[in-house]
Amino acid sequence: MSTLTTKTVRVEALARVEGEGAFYVKVKEGKVVDAQLHIYEPPRFFEAFLRRRSYAEAPDITARICGICPVAYQMSAVHAMEALFGVRVEGALRELRRLLYCGEWIESHALHLFMLHAPDFLGYADVIQMAADHPDLVMQALRIKKAGNDIVALLGGREIHPINVRVGGFYRIPKRREWDRIVEELKWARDAMFELVKWTGQLPFPDFEQPYEFVALRHPDEYPFNEGRLVSNQGLDIPISAFEEFMIEEHLPHSTSLHARIKDRGTYFVGPLARYNLNFDRLSPLAQEAARAAGLGPTCYNPFQSIIVRGVETLYAIDEALRILETYPEPDAPYVPYAVRAGVGHGCTEAPRGILYHRYVLDDNGLIVSARITPPTAQNQATIEADLRAFVEPRVHLPLNELTWQCEQAIRNYDPCISCSTHFLRLQVEDL
C-alpha cells in the first residue's frame, strides 16, 4: 500500500443527532490534514427577533430554539431576568425548578443514551433494529424516558415546550396527590437505572483519552442544575456574569466556523463528562455507587465513556427527583413578586448537553434591547473536531465504512444538538 494515499472520511447528513450536520476528515500520507464538523442547519435569528419583545416572553420564545432541551432555555432565561431584577427564587419554588430540570435530564439523557448512542456500541443502525434483539433493554429505556417526560408534562404542562415556567416561579403548582403515580414509576426507574448503569460499564470502549479542559457549574452543596460558579479542571473559577470575558469565539484560518476557547488557553469541553469530573463529590451516594459498579472512578477522560456518565446522571436525576418529591414542599404562592427594571442580566444553567449561557439587556419597560445565547454544542464544536483529528490518525488503516461509523460515534459522544447551535454558528456554505 502506498504511503502517499489521500483518504477522506465524510458523512453528508449525520444521523442520530438533533439537527442537521455533516463532517469530514481528510487524511494525507497517514496524517489528518483537516477535520471539520459542518453545521448546515439554516439560521433562525433568535437574538435578532428577541429585540423589542418583553422579558416575560423570553422563556417561551427561547424554548423554541430546541425541542429536546426547552427546559434548559427556560431556566437560563428566567434566571437571567431574576438576576437583573434582583429577585431570589428560594425554598420550595427553587426545589421545584430542580425537579423540572431532573425531568428534562432523564428524558434527554435516556433518549441519547439508549436510542441514539447505544446502537453504535452494539452495532445497530437504530433503536428499532436494536429492539428486535434486545426488547427488554429497549422497553426499560422507553419506560425510564417516559418517567422523565412525565415529570416535565405534569410540572411543565407538556413534554416539549412546557408552558408553566415564568419569571419568579410557575403559573400553577401541581398538588401532592397528582404526583403519586409518577413517584411509583420513579422508584421503579431508580432500580432499573442502577442496573443499566452497570450494563453501560460493560460496553466496548476504544482506548481514547485526551487532555481536556472541562468546564461546568459548581455549587457549594449540590450537583449543578441552575446555579453555581463556572469552574474548570485547569483553574477557571468565575461568576457566570464573567462568561463573555473568559469564553471567547475565535475565527481560525483553517476553518470557516467560530470556535469557542477559554481566553489565553485552548478549547474546552462542556456536558455530562465535564460535570462529572468537576462534581463527582456532589453526586448522591447511590449515583456514586453505580459509577463505581460500572468501573468508573471520580474522573474520566474517555469521551466514549460518556455513555456511562449519562447513565450515572440519569440515575442521579431520578434519585434527586425522588428526594424532592418525598417532602414535596407546596409553596405558598406559585411565584414570587418582582419589580421590572432596566439593566443587564446573565443566566447560565446546566442543559443536558452542558452550560447554556443567556445575557439580556432590558429597557425601563422590560423590553429586550439585546440578547446573547451561547448553547453547549457551539462550545463543544472545536473539541469535537480536535477529537476527530486525534481519533482518526491511529485508525486510518480501517476500512472506510468502519472508520466512518466510528467517527460518527465519536461525534455522538457529545450528544450534539445542532438545532441549538445553528443560530450562533456560521452557516457552512462549502459544497461537500
Add this chain to the structure above:
Amino acid sequence: MAIQRKPRLAVWKFASCDGCQLSLLDCEEELLAVTEQVQIAYFLEASRAVVEGPYDLSLVEGSITTPADVERIREIREASRFLVAIGACATAGGIQALRNFGDVREFAAAVYAHPEYIETLKRSAPIAEHVFVDFELRGCPINKHQLLEVIAAYLHGRRPNIPTYSVCIECKLRGTPCVMVAGGVACLGPVTQAGCHALCPAYGRGCFGCYGPMETPNTASLMAWWREQLGASPDAIVRALRTYNAGSEAFRRESEAYEHAHD
C-alpha cells in the same frame, strides 16, 4: 400477485427546533407498535439507515428559509405519495417567520459576525407555499396523539380526525373556568385552534396561540375586546399575535392592523 410490504414512512426536517419529530420518539408506549405497521425509511434523528424512496407518507417538519431548501422540498414532494406538514414551522413559517416583518439582512448582521456567509431567504415560508401538502398538522409543538391519528389515518386511507374548533371548546370539555371572563387574563383561546386540550388556561395562564388560528376566527373582535376590556396596548397585541404562528393569514393581518396604532 402484488408483494405486500410495509408502508414507508419518512421524516424530513427544515428550519425548526426538532421538537415535532421528537414527538414521534416521545411516543414511548406506541413507538414499537408504529414500527410494526410502517417501515421507518428515512428518519435521520433516529437512524443512520436510509431506505431510498418513493415514500408512502412523508412527515415534514420546519419552514423553508434557504434557496437549497426550496429545491429539496420539491424533491421530497416528488418522492412522496402523501405529504403531511407537521408543526407551526411547517404550517405557518414558525417563530423564524418574524423575519417576514423585518429586514433579514439586518437580522443576520445582528447575530453573525460575517453575515455575508449567510445564505437565507427574506421570508420563512410554510411548506404549502412551495409544494402541495396533503394535510397540515398544527401546533408548537404538535400533539403526539394527533400525530398518531394522522399516521393511522393515512395507513387506512381516510382523512385524519383533527378538530378545527377553538381552544374555548376544550376549556368547556375540561371544565376550566374562563381565564379571560373570570380572571381578566388576556387569552387567544377564542381564535386559536384546539389540540393542546386547553393546556394554558388549566395552568392559570392565557392561551398564547401555539396551534394557530381556528377555522374562521374573529380575531378583530377578540383584539377589540382585549383593548377595551383588558386595556391591552397595541404593542402588546402585536406581540401576542406574532409568535409561533405569526405568518398565518389571520394573525398576520390583525397584527398589521395594530402595528402602527398608538395608545
